[in-house]
Amino acid sequence: MTSDARGPDGGHVLVVGNNTVDTVYRVPGAMGPDTKGQAESLAVYAGGQAANVAYALALLGRPVQYVGAFGDDDGSALSRRSLAEAGIGLTGCVVVPRCPVHHATVVVDTLTGSRSIVMFKDNRLRLDPSVVTPDLLDGAAALYLDNHEERASVAAATLARERGIPVIADLETLSALTLPILAQVDTLVAPRDVLRELTGESDPEQLVRAVQLLGPHTVVATAGVDGAFGAETTGGVIHVPSWPCELVDSTGAGDAFHAGYLAAFLDGAEFPARLLFGALLASVKCGVGGPRLTPQSARSVSPLAAAEERA
Ligand SMILES: Nc1ncnc2c1ncn2[C@@H]1O[C@H](COP(=O)(O)OP(=O)(O)O)[C@@H](O)[C@H]1O
Ligand SMILES: [Mg+2]
Secondary structure, three states, X not given: OOOOOOOOXXXXXXXXXXXXXEEEEEEOOOOOOOOOOOOOEEEEEEEOHHHHHHHHHHHOOOOEEEEOEEOOOHHHHHHHHHHHOOOOEOOOOEEOOOOOOOEEEEEEEOOOOOEEEEEEOOHHHOOOHHHOOHHHHOOOOEEEEOOOOXXXXXXXXXXXXXXXXXXXXXXXXXXXXXXXXXXOOOEEEEEHHHHHHHHOOOOXXXXXXXXXXXXXXXXXXXOHHHOEEEEOOOXXXXXXXXXXXXXXXXXXXXXHHHHHHHXXXXXXXXXXXXXXXXXXXXXXXXXXXXXXXXXXXXXXXXOHHHHHHHO
């Protein structure tokens, strides 16, 4: 793939990780074993953690390069088109012949808001570390990893670190490569439950400090409607509540938070303001259906300064 979003002055964010197609059924009442449900609605969205972050950053006006793997079916075309149409560069992406897109089927119980998800990612969609070539980082302002492509993440983070490019990452599951990855990450923004599992700590202060010992100098734990807390190396742990919103769909809230945090970081905002902007973008995401912010919802986001004033 040849599209390139890097301008002559660089400053792009390189994003590495998942892209998916999400098929979402909204069904009143839980689906038990051996039951048939009649859905109220069916919608198909382009999603995937890293792709969602890339898309949100592009909506915020940032130049973005995405590296991930596509199959060659209709879903893959939808996923790829969604990124290309947002102006995201796809140089370095891999297309696997006769391979389906990484797919998620989501069943939302409209009575409780709970959801069940079943996913399939063909093993051929796993990124080889060699796909992250050094030139993709030329002029980059930051590297963002969703950490679903672990071997490629270690390779990309190592390259970025060597060049002094900040590495910002998510972490949704733990594995044998978690510690080598964290050793190369500057800022970790991850769900509180995963960080609890990683450290065995529940107390916010102890949890954040325990993660910092593993590598990242800045750590943020997101906690759904309870908001987020975190700290830099210096300074205490601070908490930002979630912004009130009319909840439509919390899918992708974390990814929107990450994009807001990263955009504010790139704008030179202080740590508390980055958390605020992350939480603001996440709440806006919760107000729209599907895994991503929409162009219209992103336009409704007040700039960072206004967000700070409202807080
Ligand atoms: N119901 C909600 N209303 C408003 N903001 C929310 C809501 N749920 C989540 N958020 C925001 O999204 C952020 C990330 O959500 P979380 O569920 O922790 O991540 P993930 O989507 O990765 O599981 C939270 O820190 C919070 O700011
Ligand atoms: Mg998440």
